[in-house]
Amino acid sequence: MAARSVTLGIDLGTTSVKAALVEAAPGDPSGFVVLASCARAARAETAAQNAAAGPQGQEQDVRRIIQALHECLAALPREQLRKVCGIGVSGQMHGVMFWKTGQGCAWTEGGATPVFEPGAVSHLVTWQDGRCSSEFLASLPQPESHLSVATGFGCATIFWLLKNSPDFLKSYDTAGTIHDYVVAMLCGLARPLMSDQNAASWGYFNTRSQSWNLEILGAAGFPVQLLPDVAEPGSVAGRTSQAWFEIPRGTQVGVALGDLQASVYSCMAQKTDAVLNISTSVQLVASMPSGFQPVQTPDPAAPVAYFPYFDRTYLAVAASLNGGNVLATFVHMLVQWMADLGLEVEESMVYSGMIQAAAQQRDTCLTITPTVLGERHLPDQLASVTGISSSDLSLGHVTRALCRGIIQNLYSMLPFQQLREWGVERVIGSGSALSRNEVLKQEVQRAFPLPVSYGQDVDAAVGAALVMLQRSLSQQKS
Numbered sequence: 095m096a097a098r099s100v101t102l103g104i105d106l107g108t109t110s111v112k113a114a115l116v117e118a119a120p121g122d123p124s125g126f127v128v129l130a131s132c133a134r135a136a137r138a139e140t141a142a143q144n145a146a147a148g149p150q151g152q153e154q155d156v157r158r159i160i161q162a163l164h165e166c167l168a169a170l171p172r173e174q175l176r177k178v179c180g181i182g183v184s185g186q187m188h189g190v191m192f193w194k195t196g197q198g199c200a201w202t203e204g205g206a207t208p209v210f211e212p213g214a215v216s217h218l219v220t221w222q223d224g225r226c227s228s229e230f231l232a233s234l235p236q237p238e239s240h241l242s243v244a245t246g247f248g249c250a251t252i253f254w255l256l257k258n259s260p261d262f263l264k265s266y267d268t269a270g271t272i273h274d275y276v277v278a279m280l281c282g283l284a285r286p287l288m289s290d291q292n293a294a295s296w297g298y299f300n301t302r303s304q305s306w307n308l309e310i311l312g313a314a315g316f317p318v319q320l321l322p323d324v325a326e327p328g329s330v331a332g333r334t335s336q337a338w339f340e341i342p343r344g345t346q347v348g349v350a351l352g353d354l355q356a357s358v359y360s361c362m363a364q365k366t367d368a369v370l371n372i373s374t375s376v377q378l379v380a381s382m383p384s385g386f387q388p389v390q391t392p393d394p395a396a397p398v399a400y401f402p403y404f405d406r407t408y409l410a411v412a413a414s415l416n417g418g419n420v421l422a423t424f425v426h427m428l429v430q431w432m433a434d435l436g437l438e439v440e441e442s443m444v445y446s447g448m449i450q451a452a453a454q455q456r457d458t459c460l461t462i463t464p465t466v467l468g469e470r471h472l473p474d475q476l477a478s479v480t481g482i483s484s485s486d487l488s489l490g491h492v493t494r495a496l497c498r499g500i501i502q503n504l505y506s507m508l509p510f511q512q513l514r515e516w517g518v519e520r521v522i523g524s525g526s527a528l529s530r531n532e533v534l535k536q537e538v539q540r541a542f543p544l545p546v547s548y549g550q551d552v553d554a555a556v557g558a559a560l561v562m563l564q565r566s567l568s569q570q571k572s
């Protein structure tokens with residue numbers, strides 16, 4: 095009898111950490127079953143380490159992210175964790191953190207099981223970071239890549255630190271995304287390995303030659319020694335150096351994936367599916383035919399970018415910076431206003447109340463362009479509200495207009511006509527901000543004249559687990 099294949103997927107998202115245990119189920123149409131899953135809010139936002147970043151700086155405390163990860167693992171069934179034969183990790187792309195080789199973490203006996211505690215690490219500067227102004231970006235060398243460089247991209251952040259805080263960089267000798275860090279710590283790697291999915295998200299990476307723009311970067315004084323070595327997504331980065339929550343020592347860990355690609359992997363069943371993922375950010379994605387090569391000239395004004403997927407294929411992606419975070423900003427604002435008025439209210443109550451109110455308000459003349467973070471192709475176009483009449487000011491109207499605005503903004507970046515030209519026949523909705531919000535679902539249905547179906551709400555974690563599951567099954571066959 096073939097050994098049971100259980101794999102663990104972890105997604106280190108901007109808002110929450112998710113984990114999912116997946117097992118092969120040959121009798122099931124999907125071929126797999128999710129045995130258990132868990133999500134924990136990371137609440138990791140913190141003040142920038144470099145004051146010069148100003149209010150545009152967006153950083154997260156790595157310790158809190160790892161704490162949320164450990165809480166997730168602790169909540170999964172121990173008997174299933176014992177059977178795990180592979181770990182896949184994905185996470186928020188573009189961001190960068192730094193650590194000192196050999197001092198990135200310390201393994202401690204955290205109660206019943208060893209856990210790792212971050213050591214000499216920086217904050218994570220996230221994809222939402224806005225410290226690199228248009229002028230600063232224009233001063234950087236032109237990349238030799240089909241992808242342009244935007245604020246919040248790892249290489250842009252490193253350039254900014256080089257200029258504004260060179261001593262800060264001197265404290266570290268290693269860099270990676272948060273998910274590269276976790277893989278490196280689990281396996282005890284001296285240097286992290288990075289998939290081309292994440293390398294491309296940092297900028298200055300050529301997906302054709304699979305190499306960093308070392309000459310261009312080196313000539314500009316960029317600390318190229320910080321750039322991780324690049325490995326194939328779906329390959330193994332190493333094996334766990336310790337037993338971890340019942341997962342045996344020596345378990346294979348995959349090279350970290352982008353959360354975008356992991357989400358798509360979890361739910362894109364056909365090449366003719368488009369995936370609409372709404373989590374903190376929002377992306378609309380279609381798959382490009384094999385052999386497709388993006389034009390090698392970066393175009394910062396293009397709303398659609400081509401990101402590497404698996405086996406040298408590409409995804410066409412409209413990646414909006416304004417997704418669930420817009421609703422979260424609205425909720426924080428309401429909670430803060432109420433606190434200012436002496437009233438305390440739980441955020442989860444506000445979410446459910448506003449979604450319910452908007453579900454009853456089927457239409458509105460209020461128009462909200464929700465781009466509070468701008469967009470990479472239009473960084474200076476911020477949010478606006480128009481069509482304000484005194485009859486359209488209820489919570490239901492405003493929430494309906496916000497949800498409509500998020501979908502319309504994405505639609506304007508990648509219109510249905512383009513999807514149709516690419517042969518898209520169906521939209522698959524994924525991400526927990528979408529699965530938990532009936533009004534967003536209605537607005538998706540309203541905008542796209544295509545059948546829409548839904549994945550699971552821990553999609554990227556499931557996708558990361560599935561990549562390792564496929565690997566384990568093909569190893570068993572060979």
Ligand SMILES: Nc1ncnc2c1ncn2[C@@H]1O[C@H](COP(=O)(O)OP(=O)(O)O)[C@@H](O)[C@H]1O
Nearest residue numbers: 107108109110373374418419422445526527530
């Ligand atoms: N109680 C809730 N009900 C509905 N939506 C919520 C609730 N709490 C948070 N959200 C939405 O979910 C988004 C975060 O989704 P999540 O999947 O955790 O993101 P990420 O994968 O980026 O970490 C928030 O930005 C917010 O829009």
Ligand SMILES: O=C(CO)[C@@H](O)[C@H](O)[C@H](O)[C@H](O)COP(=O)(O)O
Nearest residue numbers: 107108186187354373374375377413
């Ligand atoms: O920005 C892009 C791609 O350019 C996103 O698609 C990418 O997935 C990033 O990881 C997200 O912005 C962050 O993911 P999430 O936390 O919002 O799920």
